[in-house]
Structures are given as structure tokens and as C-alpha cells.
Amino acid sequence: MRNEITPVRHGTMRARNLAVVLGEISRRQPVSRARLADVTGFTKTTVSSLVAALKDAGLVREDGPVRDGERGRPATAVSVNGDRVAGLGLEVNVDYLAACVLDLGRRIRHRHIVAADNRARDPERVIGALTDLAERAIAAAGEQDLTVAGAVVALPGTLDRAGGRVRTAPNLGWRDVAAGDLLTAGLPPLALPADQDNEANLAALGELWFGDGPELGSYVHVSGEIGVGAGIVVDGRVFRGAHGFAGELGHVVVDPAGPPCACGGRGCLEQVAGQEAILRAAGLPDVTATSTAGPDGPLSALVTLLNDGDERALSAVRRAGDALGRALGAAVNLLDPDTIVLGGIFSALAPWACPAVEAALAGGTGVVRSAPPRLAVSRLGGDAAALGAAALVVERVMNDPARLLTEGSPRPHER
Amino acid sequence: MRNEITPVRHGTMRARNLAVVLGEISRRQPVSRARLADVTGFTKTTVSSLVAALKDAGLVREDGPVRDGERGRPATAVSVNGDRVAGLGLEVNVDYLAACVLDLGRRIRHRHIVAADNRARDPERVIGALTDLAERAIAAAGEQDLTVAGAVVALPGTLDRAGGRVRTAPNLGWRDVAAGDLLTAGLPPLALPADQDNEANLAALGELWFGDGPELGSYVHVSGEIGVGAGIVVDGRVFRGAHGFAGELGHVVVDPAGPPCACGGRGCLEQVAGQEAILRAAGLPDVTATSTAGPDGPLSALVTLLNDGDERALSAVRRAGDALGRALGAAVNLLDPDTIVLGGIFSALAPWACPAVEAALAGGTGVVRSAPPRLAVSRLGGDAAALGAAALVVERVMNDPARLLTEGSPRPHER
DNA sequence: CTCAATTCGTTCAGGCTCTGGACTAATTAA
DNA sequence: TTAATTAGTCCAGAGCCTGAACGAATTGAG
Incomplete structure (x- = not known):
């Protein structure tokens, strides 16, 4: 249960140091062995040996000499080899x-x-x-x-x-x-x-690597399609909780008097801000079983209505945004993220939902933290x-x- | 931002392995070098060397020979030395x-x-x-x-x-x-x-070491006195979030129409289940500034009323328990703990508050997880x-x- | 009582990996 | 052409773990 500290042998040491150097190459590529020695603290000898091993494995590539405009022998640029x-x-x-x-x-x-x-x-x-x-x-x-x-x-x-x-x-x-x-x-x-x-x-990890990634820091990524889920990323790692069920945002109760949920609770977020609930509230049929399958399929009709300024659709999305914002308020207080990222169906609905989300979020996350978390919208598609x-x-x-x-x-x- | 992988040298290797052996000694003491070699995977030589270093530092002690009833040379028992x-x-x-x-x-x-x-x-x-x-x-x-x-x-x-x-x-x-x-x-x-x-x-860490500790696994420890806070422990480590403000349970909104809070929000848990709010609702004066300072001081009057079956006090505590349970429901969905531990003022109020907490908790945490989290009460005093x-x-x-x-x-x- | 079996812990040679200074290589500035 | 500078390699050395051999301490069988 307690975090285990595992034995380290020469092999482990080598393995970790290979990762250190590979990571530094990835972060700074193209980069010379000399610079790698600088930033890692290894000797040039060690860096050369580690780079050679990575090169043998095809993970890393030499890009030929590079002069930096300074004098001295030009460096050999090393980069991650993406082709193997x-x-x-x-x-x-x-x-x-x-x-x-x-x-x-x-x-x-x-x-x-x-x-x-x-x-x-x-x-x-x-x-x-x-x-x-x-x-x-x-x-x-x-x-x-x-x-x-x-x-x-x-x-x-x-x-x-x-x-x-x-x-x-x-x-x-x-x-x-x-x-x-x-x-x-x-x-x-x-x-x-x-x-x-x-x-x-x-x-959520997709957002880290392909979205606004590193700038996000720690964040909660909302990814609803049929259900509503959230991925929690802290310092580049997914937070999973004790059994891997952390981030069940969809079953946070937003209205104790609300409709019953399949999970056994009442007024779960999913019952108000899930795709089916929003479509129903907007007066649209539940089209999940029709021919327009695939990502973004069932939502297009709703987006059309929203673009047309349909009042019922707008209010449905606002109500969903408000509920989402309140649930996220609890998440902010408990998890202390830098950023909230709206993905899944909410990225498509963001133009109409965001104001409500932001308002509810601001009302539930006080001055305890210096700045309220940023609200970002995912630009990734359905296969995030x-x-x-x-x-x-x-x-x-x-x-x-x-x-x-x-x-x-x-x-x-x-x- | 990304989790850094740091270089490993001989010194680092040695340092980590010392920790491995010391941890194993602490977990299994008294224990022989041979058994340590078994469980860590090190050779007997290495274990002897590591134990010697720990002994020199006064962290570990030899307890003399011990025969296990089996044949063969008796082992030398090694234990953590608590006296240095x-x-x-x-x-x-x-x-x-x-x-x-x-x-x-x-x-x-x-x-x-x-x-x-x-x-x-x-x-x-x-x-x-x-x-x-x-x-x-x-x-x-x-x-x-x-x-x-x-x-x-x-x-x-x-x-x-x-x-x-x-x-x-x-x-x-x-x-x-x-x-x-x-x-x-x-x-x-x-x-x-x-x-x-x-x-x-x-x-929360105090609970880990001195309370029901290891059995708890991952847990949320509620520790209200004046405010209401929560410590989140996952696999024996405190979860702090991006800026160290995670676990602000006291400012989770439990009643959007509730009284305003100093944090800027409305209906924060602290406004319903904080010590002052409970005392006020129970019809007691806010005694925090009186002479009965020190842990558990201001609560004794309330506990007396509760023991006497005072209806107003009972309902105040029930209402607080209900609100706490709802806030904890969100925490369970987002953090997925094994256990909820009630500490601070809530450990004293547990006999009267627990039913309400449990009921509210059950209503907000559905069948997503196989078993609802256990509810435990801290036995630690005010200086936890x-x-x-x-x-x-x-x-x-x-x-x-x-x-x-x-x-x-x-x-x-x-x- | 003696000897084989068994287990514990140490000793010593050996191997892996990093270190550090010396050396070679390649380039610029004078 | 030469000195200065920077890059990368070579090689001896040191730290730490490994593995086999060995001495130590005890039990059980003959």
C-alpha cells in the first residue's frame, strides 16, 4: 500500500539514465552531447555511452555537424529518431x-x-x-x-x-x-x-500531447459523449485514485432533487449535462441509434439549432453548462488544477455553454486560491x-x- | 512540469538501496540479513554492507542471535533503532x-x-x-x-x-x-x-501513522476545527494538486442558495458544517474567544446538549452531517478513495452525525464503484x-x- | 559423542557503470 | 601558421552490486 521503493542495480541505473538522456534530447533537440552533459550533470564520457546505446536501438539519430557561430569544434546534433x-x-x-x-x-x-x-x-x-x-x-x-x-x-x-x-x-x-x-x-x-x-x-493525455499540452500544467479534462467523464492530470501524470475510478464527474450530484440516475443516485451531472439529456431538453430526438453514427454525429442537429438561435436549445445548453460548472467547482476545490479543459461534446457546445460554466465555476471557487482556474476548450476531435x-x-x-x-x-x- | 526523471549515480543507487533495506527492516523487524536478501533480491553480501552502514548511522540495531526452531546457524535479528x-x-x-x-x-x-x-x-x-x-x-x-x-x-x-x-x-x-x-x-x-x-x-498523515493507518489504503481525512479541510492520501502519499490547495472541502458548495462565505462563494460546506455554524444552529454562543481554548474546548457544551437529547442540537448536527455527506459524495466520485475518515470536530460529533453523513454519501455515490467507501472515525486527539x-x-x-x-x-x- | 546437513553471514574476485583527466579532432581568430 | 576554443573519445580508477567459496553456529542422525 505504501509507495514502494524498489532496489536499484547497475542495470536499473543504466535504464534510468538512458531515459534521462532520451528525455533531454526530446526536450531540446537538436542538441549536442556536450550540452547534454551540461544539463544532466553527467560527464561527457557517460553521455557519449548513453547516446551510443540509444542510437543502436534506433531511438536517436545524429544529424551531422552544426556550428553555433562560436569558435571551437562544431557539435554533432543529436535528435529523437521518429522513423523507427x-x-x-x-x-x-x-x-x-x-x-x-x-x-x-x-x-x-x-x-x-x-x-x-x-x-x-x-x-x-x-x-x-x-x-x-x-x-x-x-x-x-x-x-x-x-x-x-x-x-x-x-x-x-x-x-x-x-x-x-x-x-x-x-x-x-x-x-x-x-x-x-x-x-x-x-x-x-x-x-x-x-x-x-x-x-x-x-x-486527457491526448490533450496533454496534442492540445495546448505543456502550458496546461495540471488540469481536469472533461470528456463527455454519452456519459460525462473527466481525466485528471497532475504534473503530466494521470491521477487515478485508489481503484482507478477517479474523475467520475458524471455522477457528481448537482441537484439532489433531480431525476434518478442509473448509478442509483439522483440528479447526477450526467442526467443534466449528458448528451442525451441535453438533446432531450433541446427538444431533439435521441438520435444515437440512427445512421449518423461516428464522432460528432448526433450533435450536428443541436449545433444547427444553436446557430439559428433556437431559444429552447440555447437554454438547454446553458442549463447544462451551469450544472457542469457547479460540478467542476467541487473538482477545483478538491483537486486544485491550473486549468479546466472542455473536451468531448462540450468542445462543440463551448461557444454557448462556456459563459454558464464560467459563471457557475466562479461562484463555487472562492479566494482560497490566488487565481481561478483557466477554462480552455479542446481542439481535438472525437478520437482524442x-x-x-x-x-x-x-x-x-x-x-x-x-x-x-x-x-x-x-x-x-x-x- | 512533466515528472522529471533524475540522473542516477552510484551514490544515488546506494542511497535508494539503503532506504529499501531500512524500509524492509521497519516492516518486518526483527529480521535477519538472510531474509532481507530474500525479500529485496539483493545478495547477502550487499545486504550485509547496507545494514552495516545503517548500523553505523545508529538507525538500525542488532538484537542478538535468534533461533527459529529450524536447524542451521541462528540468525542475527536486525531492528530499527528508535533510540538515536x-x-x-x-x-x-x-x-x-x-x-x-x-x-x-x-x-x-x-x-x-x-x-x-x-x-x-x-x-x-x-x-x-x-x-x-x-x-x-x-x-x-x-x-x-x-x-x-x-x-x-x-x-x-x-x-x-x-x-x-x-x-x-x-x-x-x-x-x-x-x-x-x-x-x-x-x-x-x-x-x-x-x-x-x-x-x-x-x-491525514497522522491518521495514517497513528490511527487505523495501513488498513485505510487511500482515504480522505476530514479535519474541521474552525474551517473544514480535508487531507487526501493516496497510496500513503498526500495528494496536493497543482499548487498545494487540493482538499479544500470546506468551500465545496452544498447549497447554491445558502449564506455567503468569506471566500466569495455561497453555501460553502463551511457555512453549514463548520464549528461556528453548527454551534449557532444549535443555539449555542460562539465560544471560540472565551477561556475554554485548546482542542475540544468549545465543543464540550454541544456534546453535552447532544447527550441530553436536545432536539435543536441534534438537528443542527444532522444537517451538518447531511451537508458533509453530500460534499464527500463529490469527493468520492472525483478522488475514488477506499475510506472516508472523520477527524477534527467531526470525530467528537460522529455518534450523532454519522447516520446523516452515510445516508447522504450513499445517495451520491452510485454503482460505478463496486463498494461504497467505508466511513471511519479518527481516534486521534486535537494535535493530530x-x-x-x-x-x-x-x-x-x-x-x-x-x-x-x-x-x-x-x-x-x-x- | 561425532559427523553430516543446514542455515547464516563474511570474504574476495569480478563485472557493470559512472568519473575525471588526458588526448585527438575540428574549427575560429590573430 | 599558430594559439585558443569547443566537441567528443580513450583509459585508468573508483563505487557498488554479484556470485561463488568459505568459516561459523546450530540441529539431527548414527
């Missing part, structure tokens, strides 16, 4: 499947979204279709001479990550599905084990979670490149 | 000051609480009085042959921990006070730098934060014993 290793991100959502291949240089090399009504299908069938998508993505990566180092799947539900199982995914109708096993069975063996994570967490999943694989490679050096054989004695 | 090093915990609160000396074996060696109305006094005077208390504590430690390795101060307000400053402590009337400098100036130099932290965070502060010093020694080995000289290149 990539991460695969996968996403299962209610009305689509998505795959995304991201190279070490954080360039998207392949991206594919397939509309599919996954509510109507068996979990096995869905994972089967996802595996097909993954195989095509791996093939596409291979054609670009990229090796896929690992895969992460984004799933809309509560997970038992250690066991590789989906506990419940209410919007998919799943219950205790061994998604991890099903997926690994269908995939060629990768250097890193396949992993899964909550869609909201991964969408797939992007985040791929980015997570890339991040893992960057944080422990040694795993790719030892050619697949697991590192000794990790306890 | 200690941590000092200090606490400034509205109506008292406290100090506490805790040895490495987690035994309390000295404990002193002084009632004092700190609202009426200059910050310099308060810190001065605290320094006196600290000096007496250090002297008391010295008489028991204990070296005080470091000190941590618990303060009821928002802090700039890096700068050693109190930003605001509304209940003390402090604003931008350089508490860290004032304290270090008055104290003899210690091996570890003096540090400060929020009272709620440290009270001072205990937690001292425990934090001890924890730091345990997590990095090497700092005490190198005789005060700071370790090289920590960047």
Missing part, C-alpha cells in the same frame, strides 16, 4: 472504433476511424473488429519502416487494469469482459505488453482518446527506453 | 500550539500542547512562542539521547511551501508571513531542513497534525537515510 519506433492507440466507443499510430517524434503516421454501433454487438465481435483495425494499423506502420512497440486501448467504462478486464461499460452494455486477453490473442506479440485505460484518462492511447505508448518508451534495448527479454528481478 | 534519531512535529492552530517528538520507532517521546489565542497575536509572536516550544522539545529529546533530524510545522492556511511562506491563514488573520524563515532563525540547525505543510494534510508532522520527518528519514549518513553535507548534484 511507434506506438499504437486504439479506442472502443459507443458508436465508433478508432486506431492511431504515433511515431517517437509524435507525428501521426496512421489514423483510422470506423463508425460502428457497438451497443448492438457482442464484446467478442467488437474486440474482433478492433483487432482487425489494429492489424491494419500495424501493417501501415510496417510499410513506413516503423516497429510498433506497444498498444493501449481506450475503453468507456470502469476497468480492472491489472487483470486486463472491463468491469462495467454501461453505455456499451458490457460487464466483466476480458478485453485484454481477447486483444492480445488477436495481435502479433509486441515489445511492450498491451494495456488498457479509461477513455476519459486517455483523452485514441491519440492519447498512442501517446501513452510513446511516453512509456521515452520513460524506459531500456526495455527496447534488451530485445524483448524482460528485465531481471523487477520484484 | 527523532523527528519534531509542530502545530500552530487558532487556539493552541503543539509540539511532538517522535522517534524512529514511532514512539512518542515528548508531547506538549499550550492553549493560546493566536488570533489576537502577531505572527512573529506566535512563531516565537512556537520556537520556544520547539526548543524545549529538542532539549527533551536530547535528555533521552535522541538527535532531532528535522522539523515540520502544521499551519491552518494556504502555503507556498517552496518559498516557506504562509499565503493566507484566514482563521489566524495571517497574510503572506515568512513562517519558514522565522522558524529556522530561532531553531538550532538540523540535519534536514525545516518544512511546513497544511494542517489538514498533516492530520503535530503527530502527522513529526511522522512526516520520520518518514523522510526512512525514505532517504543516506542524508543522515553523509553528516549534514548535502548530497551532490540533485539538480
Whole structure:
């Protein structure tokens, strides 16, 4: 339970230092060995040795001599090599499947979204279709001479990550599905084990890497589609809580006298600001089952109404924004983020919802903190979670490149 | 912003491994070197060398041979030596000051609480009085042959921990006070730098070490006195958020139409479940300025009424419990703790407040998580934060014993 | 009582990784 | 052409962990 401090051996030391140097290269590229020695505190000897190992693994590249205008021998520029290793991100959502291949240089090399009504299908069938998508993505990566180092799947539900199982995914109708096993069975063996994570967490990570990223600092990323979820990122890491269920913003109660929720509570945020609730309040049919599947599908009608100034639609969105702002007020008091990021359906509705969100937020977060958190809107599309999943694989490679050096054989004695 | 991976050298490796072994000794004491080699994965040689270093520093002790009933050479039992090093915990609160000396074996060696109305006094005077208390504590430690390795101060307000400053402590009337400098100036130099932290965070840590501790896992510890605060502990570590203001449970809005709060919001939990609000609702005068200062002072009248079955008092506490439960519901959804611990004034009121808290909590935390969080009541007294502060010093020694080995000289290149 | 078996802890050679000074390489300024 | 400057490599050395061998202390069988 207590945070474990693990033994360190020479191998561990080497592995960590490889990560240190790789990280510094990524942050400052192109960069010379001499400068790396400066910023890391290593000797030039050590830096040379570490860079050589990274170069052998294809993670890093020499770009040729560079003179800085100063005198002295010109430096050899070292950069991350984006052309050898990539991460695969996968996403299962209610009305689509998505795959995304991201190279070490954080360039998207392949991206594919397939509309599919996954509510109507068996979990096995869905994972089967996802595996097909993954195989095509791996093939596409291979054609670009990229090796896929690992895969992460984004799933809309509560997970038992250690066991590789989906506990419940209410919007998919799943219950205790061994998604991890099903997926690994269908995939060629990768250097890193396949992993899964909550869609909201991964969408938040997608924002970190592809949105306004580093400027955001610590933030809460709201990512509603059918349900309403939030990914909490503190210092670049996802906060998961004790069992991985942190960030369940959708079931924060915003109106104790409100309508009952499937979760057993009353007046959950999801019942007021979820996609179906907003559509209903705006007088639109619940179109989730119609042909316009895929990201942003069911919302287009609502956006049209809003653009036309339809009063009922506007008030529905305002009411949702107010409820969202109040729930976020609690999140701000409890989690102390720098920024709130609106993603999912709320990024499309932001022009109309933001004022209400901001007002409610300001009313609930007092002078305790010096500045109220900023409110930002995500510019990422519907497959933010797939992007985040791929980015997570890339991040893992960057944080422990040694795993790719030892050619697949697991590192000794990790306890 | 991103979590930094720091370079590892031989010295770092050694330092971490010392911590590994010391931690394992603490967890399993008395324990043989052979068993330590088993559980850590180190060779017997390495364990012997690490234990020898810890023994030289006085952190560890050999207890003589022990036969396990099995055959073979009997083992030499190794245990944490609680008789050489200690941590000092200090606490400034509205109506008292406290100090506490805790040895490495987690035994309390000295404990002193002084009632004092700190609202009426200059910050310099308060810190001065605290320094006196600290000096007496250090002297008391010295008489028991204990070296005080470091000190941590618990303060009821928002802090700039890096700068050693109190930003605001509304209940003390402090604003931008350089508490860290004032304290270090008055104290003899210690091996570890003096540090400060929020009272709620440290009270939560106190619960971890002295309450039901390890069983709690991840938990939210409510610690209201004048204000209402919460310390969030995940896997044995305090969660602080981006600026260290996480856990501001007192300013979660529980009634948007409620009374205005000093923080600028309306209907904050503190306005309904804070000590003054409860006393007022129960028809009691606000006695915080009277002579009954010190922990639990102003509450005794209320507890008497509750024991007498006074309907007005009972309903006031029920209403507070309901509000607290609703705010905690949001905390559970966002933070996903195993347990909620009621401390501060709520531990005294628990018999009457718990049913309401539990009911409200159950209504706001649905089936998303498999089991609702347990509700526990702290058995710690008013100086829980001072205990937690001292425990934090001890924890730091345990997590990095090497700092005490190198005789005060700071370790090289920590960047 | 003696000897084999067993377990504990130490000793010593060896290997991995970082350090630090010396050295070579490549360039600019005089 | 030469001195100065900066980049990167080489090589001996030191710190720390590993692993096999060994002495120490005890139990149980003969």
C-alpha cells in the first residue's frame, strides 16, 4: 500500500539514465552531447555511452555537424529518431472504433476511424473488429519502416487494469469482459505488453500531447459523449485514485432533487449535462441509434439549432453548462488544477455553454486560491482518446527506453 | 512540469538501496540479513554492507542471535533503532500550539500542547512562542539521547511551501508571513531542513501513522476545527494538486442558495458544517474567544446538549452531517478513495452525525464503484497534525537515510 | 559423542557503470 | 601558421552490486 521503493542495480541505473538522456534530447533537440552533459550533470564520457546505446536501438539519430557561430569544434546534433519506433492507440466507443499510430517524434503516421454501433454487438465481435483495425494499423506502420512497440486501448467504462478486464461499460452494455486477453490473442506479440485505460484518462493525455499540452500544467479534462467523464492530470501524470475510478464527474450530484440516475443516485451531472439529456431538453430526438453514427454525429442537429438561435436549445445548453460548472467547482476545490479543459461534446457546445460554466465555476471557487482556474476548450476531435492511447505508448518508451534495448527479454528481478 | 526523471549515480543507487533495506527492516523487524536478501533480491553480501552502514548511522540495531526452531546457524535479528534519531512535529492552530517528538520507532517521546489565542497575536509572536516550544522539545529529546533530524510545522492556511511562506491563514488573520524563515532563525540547525505543510494534510498523515493507518489504503481525512479541510492520501502519499490547495472541502458548495462565505462563494460546506455554524444552529454562543481554548474546548457544551437529547442540537448536527455527506459524495466520485475518515470536530460529533453523513454519501455515490467507501472515525486527539508532522520527518528519514549518513553535507548534484 | 546437513553471514574476485583527466579532432581568430 | 576554443573519445580508477567459496553456529542422525 505504501509507495514502494524498489532496489536499484547497475542495470536499473543504466535504464534510468538512458531515459534521462532520451528525455533531454526530446526536450531540446537538436542538441549536442556536450550540452547534454551540461544539463544532466553527467560527464561527457557517460553521455557519449548513453547516446551510443540509444542510437543502436534506433531511438536517436545524429544529424551531422552544426556550428553555433562560436569558435571551437562544431557539435554533432543529436535528435529523437521518429522513423523507427511507434506506438499504437486504439479506442472502443459507443458508436465508433478508432486506431492511431504515433511515431517517437509524435507525428501521426496512421489514423483510422470506423463508425460502428457497438451497443448492438457482442464484446467478442467488437474486440474482433478492433483487432482487425489494429492489424491494419500495424501493417501501415510496417510499410513506413516503423516497429510498433506497444498498444493501449481506450475503453468507456470502469476497468480492472491489472487483470486486463472491463468491469462495467454501461453505455456499451458490457460487464466483466476480458478485453485484454481477447486483444492480445488477436495481435502479433509486441515489445511492450498491451494495456488498457479509461477513455476519459486517455483523452486527457491526448490533450496533454496534442492540445495546448505543456502550458496546461495540471488540469481536469472533461470528456463527455454519452456519459460525462473527466481525466485528471497532475504534473503530466494521470491521477487515478485508489481503484482507478477517479474523475467520475458524471455522477457528481448537482441537484439532489433531480431525476434518478442509473448509478442509483439522483440528479447526477450526467442526467443534466449528458448528451442525451441535453438533446432531450433541446427538444431533439435521441438520435444515437440512427445512421449518423461516428464522432460528432448526433450533435450536428443541436449545433444547427444553436446557430439559428433556437431559444429552447440555447437554454438547454446553458442549463447544462451551469450544472457542469457547479460540478467542476467541487473538482477545483478538491483537486486544485491550473486549468479546466472542455473536451468531448462540450468542445462543440463551448461557444454557448462556456459563459454558464464560467459563471457557475466562479461562484463555487472562492479566494482560497490566488487565481481561478483557466477554462480552455479542446481542439481535438472525437478520437482524442485514441491519440492519447498512442501517446501513452510513446511516453512509456521515452520513460524506459531500456526495455527496447534488451530485445524483448524482460528485465531481471523487477520484484 | 512533466515528472522529471533524475540522473542516477552510484551514490544515488546506494542511497535508494539503503532506504529499501531500512524500509524492509521497519516492516518486518526483527529480521535477519538472510531474509532481507530474500525479500529485496539483493545478495547477502550487499545486504550485509547496507545494514552495516545503517548500523553505523545508529538507525538500525542488532538484537542478538535468534533461533527459529529450524536447524542451521541462528540468525542475527536486525531492528530499527528508535533510540538515536527523532523527528519534531509542530502545530500552530487558532487556539493552541503543539509540539511532538517522535522517534524512529514511532514512539512518542515528548508531547506538549499550550492553549493560546493566536488570533489576537502577531505572527512573529506566535512563531516565537512556537520556537520556544520547539526548543524545549529538542532539549527533551536530547535528555533521552535522541538527535532531532528535522522539523515540520502544521499551519491552518494556504502555503507556498517552496518559498516557506504562509499565503493566507484566514482563521489566524495571517497574510503572506515568512513562517519558514522565522522558524529556522530561532531553531538550532538540523540535519534536514525545516518544512511546513497544511494542517489538514498533516492530520491525514497522522491518521495514517497513528490511527487505523495501513488498513485505510487511500482515504480522505476530514479535519474541521474552525474551517473544514480535508487531507487526501493516496497510496500513503498526500495528494496536493497543482499548487498545494487540493482538499479544500470546506468551500465545496452544498447549497447554491445558502449564506455567503468569506471566500466569495455561497453555501460553502463551511457555512453549514463548520464549528461556528453548527454551534449557532444549535443555539449555542460562539465560544471560540472565551477561556475554554485548546482542542475540544468549545465543543464540550454541544456534546453535552447532544447527550441530553436536545432536539435543536441534534438537528443542527444532522444537517451538518447531511451537508458533509453530500460534499464527500463529490469527493468520492472525483478522488475514488477506499475510506472516508472523520477527524477534527467531526470525530467528537460522529455518534450523532454519522447516520446523516452515510445516508447522504450513499445517495451520491452510485454503482460505478463496486463498494461504497467505508466511513471511519479518527481516534486521534486535537494535535493530530503535530503527530502527522513529526511522522512526516520520520518518514523522510526512512525514505532517504543516506542524508543522515553523509553528516549534514548535502548530497551532490540533485539538480 | 561425532559427523553430516543446514542455515547464516563474511570474504574476495569480478563485472557493470559512472568519473575525471588526458588526448585527438575540428574549427575560429590573430 | 599558430594559439585558443569547443566537441567528443580513450583509459585508468573508483563505487557498488554479484556470485561463488568459505568459516561459523546450530540441529539431527548414527
